[in-house]
Amino acid sequence: xxxxxxxxxxxxxxxxxxxxxxxxxxxxxxxxxxxxxxxxxxxxxxxxxxxxxxxxxxxxxxxxxxxxxxxxxxxxxxxx
Amino acid sequence: xxxxxxxxxxxxxxxxxxxxxxxxxxxxxxxxxxxxxxxxxxxxxxxxxxxxxxxxxxxxxxxxxxxxxxxxxxxxxxxx
Numbered sequence: 001x002x003x004x005x006x007x008x009x010x011x012x013x014x015x016x017x018x019x020x021x022x023x024x025x026x027x028x029x030x031x032x033x034x035x036x037x038x039x040x041x042x043x044x045x046x047x048x049x050x051x052x053x054x055x056x057x058x059x060x061x062x063x064x065x066x067x068x069x070x071x072x073x074x075x076x077x078x079x080x
Numbered sequence: 081x082x083x084x085x086x087x088x089x090x091x092x093x094x095x096x097x098x099x100x101x102x103x104x105x106x107x108x109x110x111x112x113x114x115x116x117x118x119x120x121x122x123x124x125x126x127x128x129x130x131x132x133x134x135x136x137x138x139x140x141x142x143x144x145x146x147x148x149x150x151x152x153x154x155x156x157x158x159x160x
Contacts, residue, residue, distance in 0.1 A: 010122075023146070027146065030142075030146060032141070032142055036125070038123070038124045039121065040123075041119065041120075042090075043103070043117065046116035047112070061112070062110075062112055
């Protein structure tokens, strides 16, 4: 069966995020002050799998082997 | 009141996405074939606003003025 998995990859808490810092600074200058801003990557991938659990398992392998760096990233997987 | 807005910014349909293409190719080589893969950026921003509608309005301005390029990007806003 076909499943779509949504994978969100973000930096672990405590990792420096210079992009978020630059955006927060730019927003401040534009008149939109914010105390908290985080960035993440979102991937939607169509997968063939026997069931939703199998799709989640494949998505986890995709994160571990390609998309995420386990030293600095955390990821979440949603099967749609 | 404090709101967190989740802004998702993706390429419009039909725009070339070389990153998605490269990832699809790498997944093929790793044994995870997929016919459809899309990428997007996710921003979570804490905003002070009178109500959820006002927070959504501010998030829209942030997209238009800073985060998105309206020629190539589409964006969605969720207020949490």
